[in-house]
Amino acid sequence: MPTGWTIRRNLAAACVRLAPVGSAQPRVGVVGHVEWVQFARVPHVPRAGEVVHAREPFEEPAGGGAVAAVQLARLAGEAVLVTALGEDEHGRRSVERLHQLGVDVRASWRAQPTRRAVTLVDDARERTITTLGSRLEPQGADGVVDWETLEGLDAIYFTAGDPDALRAARKAARVLVASPRARHALGHGVELDALVLSTHDEVERHEAARSGREAALVVLTDGARGGSYRARSGETGSWAAASPPGNPVDSYGCGDSFAAGLTYGLGAGLGVADSLALAARCGAACLTGSGPYERQLGAGDLKG
Template identity: 70%
Template sequence: MRLTAVRRERPRVAVVGHIEWVQFARVPHVPRAGEVTHAYDCFEEPAGGGAVAAVQLARLAGGSLLLTALGEDELAQRSVARLRELGVDVRAATRPARTRRAVTLSDEAGERTITTFGARLQPLAADQQLPWSALADMDAIYFTAGDVGALRAARAARVLVASPRARDALGGGVPLDALVLSEDDEIERRAAARAAQEAELVLTTRGKRGGTYRTRGGETGAWAAVPPPAAAVDSYGCGDAFAAGFALARGTGKGLQEALALAARCGSVCATGRGPYERQLTRETL
């Protein structure tokens, strides 16, 4: 896929996806069955793939739009307020449910383990309060959750990148410019296998080992990981930061190798921060 460069100062970028209210904690190691461990450095943030990618895009592009769904509770209000502080224009449909929560434990090597609580709330094409028509003006969209109608609306953007976690939307025949998955996630691998024919490009991330790609035409390749600029602290959000960087690069006309290089930098920098937002690549640090 060849794209011409975008000739405007600020790219238009968006995410269609989910938010979770996440409690973060550091532990010496993930507890074994029956073991009790003491957590330290505990804090809370609105996160999940949609939120993390939206903040990364906002920092790279000077702002981003996030279409999502939240519950009728205080956590929804806190999520919107915090993400707006981080530069994201949040538009949320309201569900008669609780906002999903999660707990993530990061060990001393920076590896994270996540447990979620409750159903994932996702935007639907039938949500009339969401500005679906605005997606047609976007240079790039990253899609992590929604239905087929929502994915079809997102397809109006110049470039559409999706996560296999958007399993309710995949398989409906909507073409994707790229599908980004983690090699370590069995659920993502299975979902990606079902949707691979819809994607022009499938990217498989492998953490510190870089990653591999395969085009619809059968061409394969790989990219190397970028050494982090500091010690790894927390791997939470690295994959979504990678996908956001890739979507932005392709949406602004960058070639495949240049887009992969930027995406790898986004993931690498994210790993050096406490939680997903303390260290993310920005326009100023490109």
């Protein structure tokens, strides 16, 4: 079995130039959450009692489910997103905007308001997020969601939902990748092909400790230092971060874009090393844009 150093070396080389994905695009989707996010740039996150003036404000539907769905649509040409939204202006605007970005949204509409968030990006390009309201999650019993829409997909990324929604995703797709942020959907014996989390996120690490045994592959990201993985088979390895294709601007969405790239790669039949290399490129590309969607990796970037 290769050593961790050998795997790191090979992945670093792969990040420079990824072999093109085959001509048959995988069919991909996301089951997860959407938040209506107000973005703004600040010199630094306000200290207690301080007033800081924001600049360059804009709004987008975002959150892990939305960001991953848009990244998958840009890689595969289209993607399905099963989600839940409030029956309000933010919910309707989310569907309209995500459709513009190539996502086929299948939403169950709720009486509760669509969750909102405020994201401040400081001069160090780091984002700080405050959420407003409860996260709305799709449920397996949602009568308005046609779960058969997902049947035959090559890969699904799961960020939020109940255990029945996770079971429906598992039944539908050949490859199922999940985030520990799915929380209570995990830990019920549903097999995952991969679980993706941040090394520095205590909530994700706690949830992964509870449900990681369900995953054939556990991937731990570590920002600019790349990351590491461990497989149920006992194989372990690491990868180097890809170089951003431009100046860093905004870290919002990098992790979700990474997870989408991994999902796409595994769904396309790439091995773990190439899938992680693609994921690293997706995260690095997202870093160079303002907000999650300005500079995500596209299908044209895979041709080489």
